Amino acid sequence: xxxxxGTKDDAEQIAELHTRSWLTAYAEIMPxxxxxxxxxxxxxxxxxxxxxxxxxxxxxxxxLLVAVDGDALLGFAYLAVGADERILLDNLHVQPERxxxxxxxxxxxxxxxxxxxxxxxxxxxxxxxRDNTAAITFxxxxxxxxxxxxxxxxxxxxxxxxxxYAWDPDAVRILAGNLSTTDRNWDTVVARIGxxxxxxxxxxx
Ligand SMILES: CC(C)(COP(=O)(O)OP(=O)(O)OC[C@H]1O[C@@H](n2cnc3c(N)ncnc32)[C@H](O)[C@@H]1OP(=O)(O)O)[C@@H](O)C(=O)NCCC(=O)NCCS
Numbered sequence: 230x231x232x233x234x235g236t237k238d239d240a241e242q243i244a245e246l247h248t249r250s251w252l253t254a255y256a257e258i259m260p261x262x263x264x265x266x267x268x269x270x271x272x273x274x275x276x277x278x279x280x281x282x283x284x285x286x287x288x289x290x291x292x293l294l295v296a297v298d299g300d301a302l303l304g305f306a307y308l309a310v311g312a313d314e315r316i317l318l319d320n321l322h323v324q325p326e327r328x329x330x331x332x333x334x335x336x337x338x339x340x341x342x343x344x345x346x347x348x349x350x351x352x353x354x355x356x357x358x359r360d361n362t363a364a365i366t367f368x369x370x371x372x373x374x375x376x377x378x379x380x381x382x383x384x385x386x387x388x389x390x391x392x393x394y395a396w397d398p399d400a401v402r403i404l405a406g407n408l409s410t411t412d413r414n415w416d417t418v419v420a421r422i423g424x425x426x427x428x429x430x431x432x433x434x
Pocket of ligand 1: 355356357370
């Protein structure tokens with residue numbers, strides 16, 4: 230397994246993994262009427278839109294990382310600079326059958342490496358469904374601090390409690406410190422993803 234920057238050629242596999250991950254991890258959390266085939270369609274549109282444009286200038290405002298084994302996608306992480314200038318870890322997913330084998334941890338180290346290098350001094354945060362106890366255990370293992378709780382409304386109208394977890398700049402730097410210098414080639418990460426299409430709908434954690 231190794232981690233590299235994502236490209237628009239990864240869009241389809243990412244949409245598939247994103248969908249499978251939701252169907253598995255949220256089966257007991259979200260209404261079955263929401264977890265149906267239209268999710269894959271929605272994810273395909275979301276990822277092809279997000280990755281469609283190749284930036285002419287390196288885009289340092291977002292970062293897509295993929296964990297791969299040959300041609301197989303094992304996991305991915307996507308980050309973007311938020312409106313409040315903190316860094317949002319917007320998506321983090323590992324193939325259901327490869328969970329708890331260290332892939333998520335490596336994706337977080339690389340994500341924080343990008344944040345620490347491109348946006349030093351910034352907090353990284355994410356939003357996780359309160360009932361996603363497995364992910365919350367994972368974030369706590371990585372020293373995330375719960376900073377906020379709120380209700381999120383989903384497109385079909387249901388609401389679920391969401392918790393924000395955050396890492397202050399020192400914590401980001403410390404976790405990023407787990408990377409070797411050869412893992413720190415962020416130019417290739419940011420140069421390959423576009424910037425114009427970012428306003429696509431965010432479907433939630
Ligand atoms: C959450 C997720 C990204 C974690 O990735 P992962 O590859 O499974 O986690 P890792 O193997 O790197 O685990 C890192 C640490 O967290 C712990 N951990 C991870 N999942 C755990 C679980 N379900 N229960 C208990 N501990 C867990 C591991 O034991 C490990 O601890 P250690 O290294 O101190 O022994 C992954 O499980 C996933 O994709 N889940 C479904 C989608 C999801 O919920 N994404 C987050 C949305 S906010």
